[in-house]
Amino acid sequence: MANPHQALYDEAKAMVFLTGAGVSTASGIPDFRSANGLYQQNQRAEYYLSHQYFATDPAGFYDYCQQNLYFPDAKPNVIHQKQAALTQQDRATVITQNIDNLYELAETKHLIDFHGNLYDLYCVKCHQKVSLVDYQTSRIHSSDGGEIRPNIVLYDEPIDSQNVQKSVAAMQQADLVVIVGTSMRVYPFAGLLDYVNPRAKVIAVNQEPLQLPIAFEMVTTDASQYFKELKINA
Numbered sequence: 001m002a003n004p005h006q007a008l009y010d011e012a013k014a015m016v017f018l019t020g021a022g023v024s025t026a027s028g029i030p031d032f033r034s035a036n037g038l039y040q041q042n043q044r045a046e047y048y049l050s051h052q053y054f055a056t057d058p059a060g061f062y063d064y065c066q067q068n069l070y071f072p073d074a075k076p077n078v079i080h081q082k083q084a085a086l087t088q089q090d091r092a093t094v095i096t097q098n099i100d101n102l103y104e105l106a107e108t109k110h111l112i113d114f115h116g117n118l119y120d121l122y123c124v125k126c127h128q129k130v131s132l133v134d135y136q137t138s139r140i141h142s143s144d145g146g147e148i149r150p151n152i153v154l155y156d157e158p159i160d161s162q163n164v165q166k167s168v169a170a171m172q173q174a175d176l177v178v179i180v181g182t183s184m185r186v187y188p189f190a191g192l193l194d195y196v197n198p199r200a201k202v203i204a205v206n207q208e209p210l211q212l213p214i215a216f217e218m219v220t221t222d223a224s225q226y227f228k229e230l231k232i233n234a
């Protein structure tokens with residue numbers, strides 16, 4: 001089978017991929033916000049992944065992250081790989097809500113980690129970078145006793161303003177926008193659709209049909225199959 005949009009991908013010069021947890025489930029990373037995650041679990045996640053919780057119970061925050069968020073053996077899948085290949089041709093930007101580092105492992109050239117990256121760790125006291133191995137050993141920075149945290153956007157924290165600006169600029173310049181593995185219901189990420197170039201074609205690839213506030217083509221399918229069928233032409 002051929003990808004139904006092959007010609008669009010061949011011709012596009014400024015693609016934007018807006019992606020979420022559905023891209024990484026094929027790599028074995030569970031989606032803690034998805035339909036099989038109960039509302040109550042989502043509420044708990046929002047509590048445990050807040051700066052307020054990190055500040056009041058750093059040991060509990062550390063345990064929650066270690067037990068629920070880190071999958072250091074996970075590998076990029078065909079969705080990451082095909083999108084990464086298009087960025088390497090300087091024809092695409094990936095804007096992801098995922099914090100799992102899989103786009104980095106796939107060598108994505110133009111990448112915006114809208115919600116940060118779990119593997120980018122630093123000490124809140126001295127702001128030095130810390131390795132995952134050191135963080136797995138202890139949540140305390142050995143040289144100064146400071147708390148170590150991942151550079152991810154917690155639920156009560158703002159998005160990095162540079163990431164917002166770069167994302168808006170990519171949306172305004174886009175000629176093809178492809179939404180993959182996200183329901184586009186989490187703000188401010190979902191608000192990026194307000195900035196889509198009116199001349200851009202918008203496609204959504206998702207297991208469940210989406211409702212979006214803009215004109216788009218819905219492809220209700222398995223994103224892995226869809227990207228497996230996409231040929232990357234030089």
Ligand SMILES: [Zn+2]
Nearest residue numbers: 123126141146
């Ligand atoms: Zn430190």
